[in-house]
Structures are given as structure tokens and as C-alpha cells.
Amino acid sequence: MPTQSEPETRCGLISIVGSPNVGKSTLMNHFIGQHISITSRKTQTTRHKVLSVQTEANIQRVFIDTPGVQRQYNQLIHMRMNRIAFAALDNVDVIVFLLNRLDWGKNEEWIMSQIENYPQATRLVALNKVDLMKDKTALLPHLEWIALRTQAVEIFPLSARTHYNCSALRRTIDSHLPRRAFFFSADCTTDLRDDVLAADMIREQVMRQLHANVPYVTTVIVEKMQSHNNVLHINACIWVESVGQKKIVIGKKGQQLKEIGQAARFTMEKLFHTKIMLTLWVKVKRGWSNDENLLRQQGIV
Numbered sequence: 001m002p003t004q005s006e007p008e009t010r011c012g013l014i015s016i017v018g019s020p021n022v023g024k025s026t027l028m029n030h031f032i033g034q035h036i037s038i039t040s041r042k043t044q045t046t047r048h049k050v051l052s053v054q055t056e057a058n059i060q061r062v063f064i065d066t067p068g069v070q071r072q073y074n075q076l077i078h079m080r081m082n083r084i085a086f087a088a089l090d091n092v093d094v095i096v097f098l099l100n101r102l103d104w105g106k107n108e109e110w111i112m113s114q115i116e117n118y119p120q121a122t123r124l125v126a127l128n129k130v131d132l133m134k135d136k137t138a139l140l141p142h143l144e145w146i147a148l149r150t151q152a153v154e155i156f157p158l159s160a161r162t163h164y165n166c167s168a169l170r171r172t173i174d175s176h177l178p179r180r181a182f183f184f185s186a187d188c189t190t191d192l193r194d195d196v197l198a199a200d201m202i203r204e205q206v207m208r209q210l211h212a213n214v215p216y217v218t219t220v221i222v223e224k225m226q227s228h229n230n231v232l233h234i235n236a237c238i239w240v241e242s243v244g245q246k247k248i249v250i251g252k253k254g255q256q257l258k259e260i261g262q263a264a265r266f267t268m269e270k271l272f273h274t275k276i277m278l279t280l281w282v283k284v285k286r287g288w289s290n291d292e293n294l295l296r297q298q299g300i301v
């Protein structure tokens with residue numbers, strides 16, 4: 001029961017952190033019931049911190065999805081992504097360390113050592129993608145070891161895709177949120193700028209539709225976003241590193257670029273609740289992933 005001086009509401013910051021591709025963004029999107037953070041089968045899909053807010057009765061959950069962190073990297077962008085991810089653990093109330101099933105290697109050891117720098121947060125561990133495990137009893141002997149290794153308050157085998165056990169994790173998160181006033185207004189869903197969200201939705205399609213190396217050498221910058229006669233006009237540029245990559249993104253007679261644009265427009269229309277007119281260009285800039293200005297424009301600082 002709240003005391004007289006304590007507010008009736010609970011509110012807190014929950015960071016989801018882990019290796020690339022373990023399902024952090026899928027889990028956050030499931031929790032908030034919206035596709036705010038982009039997802040794909042490829043690693044390094046999320047490049048910046050994605051904050052989303054969910055207000056339900058007297059509880060406000062502020063989720064922070066983070067880029068997958070990597071102990072070893074050789075580009076400025078990866079160094080920035082690591083920095084963004086760990087900075088997102090500052091002052092949070094709950095850290096959800098997400099693993100891919102029982103995968104535990106040097107990267108997870110390193111992430112754990114970083115998480116130990118944030119003792120203020122309740123530490124929860126979730127083993128995602130257990131829908132891919134035929135024999136779930138194989139989990140049991142490992143849960144104890146992971147509990148010891150991580151000193152987690154609780155461990156949750158779950159599936160962000162099938163939603164198995166996700167509500168148990170959510171209930172535990174709720175019980176660790178402090179009694180305090182809401183940080184955001186009840187109708188707020190994210191603090192991301194619309195141009196950053198739009199650029200992400202375009203890059204999501206690049207990640208999903210193109211194969212091999214191209215998604216990793218691609219970035220998207222929205223240059224104009226303007227409403228006119230109830231239509232949101234968005235002009236965006238897809239930056240790649242070479243002329244060959246530009247040809248792949250455009251495709252035969254522009255077909256590939258058209259498909260990227262159509263799918264991105266579809267997700268953006270749902271997100272922004274309006275009709276969208278999307279114009280895309282592809283430009284070449286060698287070494288953009290080490291380019292301070294382009295990274296800054298995408299909020300990767």
C-alpha cells in the first residue's frame with residue numbers, strides 16, 4: 001500500500017540489452033504493442049537508442065531498446081552503438097539482459113561485466129527464442145548456472161515471437177518499478193523524432209530485402225517531411241558506399257527501390273496514421289559509417 005506521501009502511480013525505465021540479433025527490438029515492440037523499433041534477421045539492425053512509453057492505468061513503463069553490443073569492432077559507428085547501449089543503462093530501474101536461448105560466450109561475459117557497473121538497477125535475464133528449442137527441459141540445468149553467473153533476480157525463458165512467458169516478465173518488471181509520478185504524458189509513445197523513425201522504417205526494408213553485405217553499408221537520411229492536403233510528403237536519401245551497391249539498391253529498372261519504398265510506406269502509414277508520399281534517392285558516399293556528420297544526423301552520437 002502506498003503511504004500518504006507516496007504517489008499511487010508506478011513509473012520506471014527498463015533497458016533491454018544484449019548481443020546483436022537476440023530479439024531485443026521484437027520484445028520491446030511486443031511489450032508496447034506497436035512497431036516502433038525496426039527488426040530484421042540481420043545483426044546490427046538497431047543503431048540508436050529507441051525509447052517507447054506505455055501507460056496502462058496507474059503504471060507507466062518506459063522501455064529503452066538498445067543497439068546490439070559487440071566487444072570487438074573496427075568502425076566508428078560500432079563504437080558509438082556500444083556507447084549508446086551502455087549509456088542507456090544509466091539511472092534505469094530495470095535491466096533486461098536478453099540472451100539467445102542458452103548462448104553464452106565471450107560477448108555475453110563482457111556485457112555482464114558492463115552491466116555490473118549499474119548496481120542501482122534490478123537485473124533480470126531473459127532467454128529468448130525458446131520456441132526454437134524442441135526439448136525445453138534442456139534449459140533447466142542451465143538456468144541455475146546463468147542465475148549464478150548473472151546474479152539476476154529472476155530468469156525467464158521466453159519467446160518474443162510467440163509471446164510465450166512474456167507476460168510473466170512484464171509482471172516482474174512492473175513489481176520493480178518505483179512508486180513515482182509519470183515521466184511522460186499518458187498519450188506519449190516515443191521520444192524519437194519523426195524523421196529518425198521514418199529513416200528507420202526505410203532502412204528496415206533495406207535490411208529485410210537486400211542480402212549479403214549491402215544492408216551494413218547503407219544508411220538513410222530523411223531530408224524533407226512536410227504535410228500537404230492531408231498527405232505527408234517524405235523525401236529520403238539512401239546512402240551506400242559504392243556505385244555497385246547503388247545499382248543493387250536500385251535494382252533492374254528501379255524495381256528493388258520501388259519495393260523498398262512501397263513496404264516502408266506501408267509501415268509508415270500505420271505508424272503516422274496518415275497517407276504518405278515517399279520519394280527515395282540513392283547516393284554514394286564512401287566511408288559514411290566513419291562520417292561524424294552523417295552519424296550525427298541519424299542520432300548516432
Ligand SMILES: Nc1nc2c(ncn2[C@@H]2O[C@H](COP(=O)(O)OP(=O)(O)OP(=O)(O)O)[C@@H](O)[C@H]2O)c(=O)[nH]1
Pocket residue numbers: 019020021022023024025026027038039040041042043044045046047066067068069128129130131132158159160161162
Ligand atoms: N524464432 C524466434 N525468432 C525471434 C524471436 N524474437 C526475435 N526473433 C527474430 O530474431 C531476429 C532478430 O530480431 P530483432 O528484434 O531485430 O533483434 P535485435 O536484438 O533487436 O537485433 P539488433 O538490433 O541487430 O541487435 C528477427 O528475425 C526476429 O523475428 C523469438 O522469440 N523466436
Ligand SMILES: [Mg+2]
Pocket residue numbers: 024025026037038039045046065066067068
Ligand atoms: Mg534491435
